[in-house]
Amino acid sequence: MSGTRVTDSLTSLLDRAPTPEDFTSPARSPQLTARVGTWLGVCFLVAFLTGVWSHLAQLPNPLVPLPTRPIWLYRVTQGVHVAAGTAAVPLLLVKLWSVFPQLFRRPPTPTRARLLDAVERLSILVLVSSASFQLVTGLANSAQWYPWSFSFRSTHFALGWVAMGSLLVHVAVKLPVIRSAWLGPEVAPVPGAVSRRTILRATWAAAGVAVVTSAASGVPSVRRLSVLAPRSGTGPGNVPINKTAAAAGVTTAAADPGFTLTVSLGGAHRQLTRADLESMPQTTATLPIACVEGWSATGTWTGVRITDLMALLDAPTGSAVLVESLQRGGASSRSRLPANVAADPQAILALTLDGERLSLDHGYPCRIIAPNRPGALQTKWVNRIEVQA
Ligand SMILES: Nc1nc2c(c(=O)[nH]1)N[C@H]1C(S)=C(S)[C@@H](COP(=O)(O)O)O[C@H]1N2
């Protein structure tokens, strides 16, 4: 095919493609787009800030020690993170529906304008794809479904910055349109057409239903309504079970009566059986498991303070602690308690939950529980504690 014929057929294809004017639904308007878009932007900002916080909370070696109080802070920020992301799903769908005819806008003719148009389209492509990626992976993660091989946390974190950056560019470019849509004269409703108010109400309702049925399982009064939340069900002590002992491949080792925990500092170490741990002073704390997936549940845990274990080896105060599980591999099979966490009187190697011996699935013989930490760091089936002086 010659060059001119290619250009000719491309031109005729473009001629036959619809134009924005072909989509005549009076329900679409800049006023609708601006309202949904503003709330979508708010959801993304909230999810971004709480997401960065969650990322920092999971760093083994935080630059600045994150506080261990209030004990419920991470539970709230992560619940809000997942709720904001879930609410954003219907908002993004309505927003895209309200603007998609613009895809068919013909590029302007003057070179400069055409270039600007191309840049804007490119920035929107980045925004829409990064935003969709965040919502799809986030939603899959909150359903504990990881159908990919990349690291969820670092990818979701990196794309969060991309989405936020392109959102800022988008808002800056559209500021005049957003302003006049919010502040300009009221547009009279078109008789017989679905009104903007109806669409907005349906959109808010959809966002509300999405949050309550899937993301609100950490709020006791609505937990029963969270029918789509994978772990609104209860395990022993009303604390859901994240990964079972069988799934982690630790059943035999964890149930072994010969189990010992090794506590070490440099070359020195102590071996402790479960009976040894039970004979040490016991501490009780009521603390939540707050999963990155959005659910959280409170339990009353009893066991040995981390500081008491450190004292067995005369470890210097202010030491951090590395904790390892019987589980081989897996992102949650080890965690680090920075010095301020290890020193906390509520940082416990738990032996019981709600007065009952810890179940195998909750981490028997012993598991970490400490205040204001992501659930992923509350290591189960602990068999090694290494003091890092
Ligand atoms: N060894 C080990 N510990 C683990 C996990 C794991 O997969 N393996 N999952 C973590 C995650 S992501 C959470 S949310 C909590 C859940 O604790 P639970 O199952 O007792 O509710 O355990 C954490 N501890």
Ligand SMILES: [Mo]
């Ligand atoms: Mo988790």
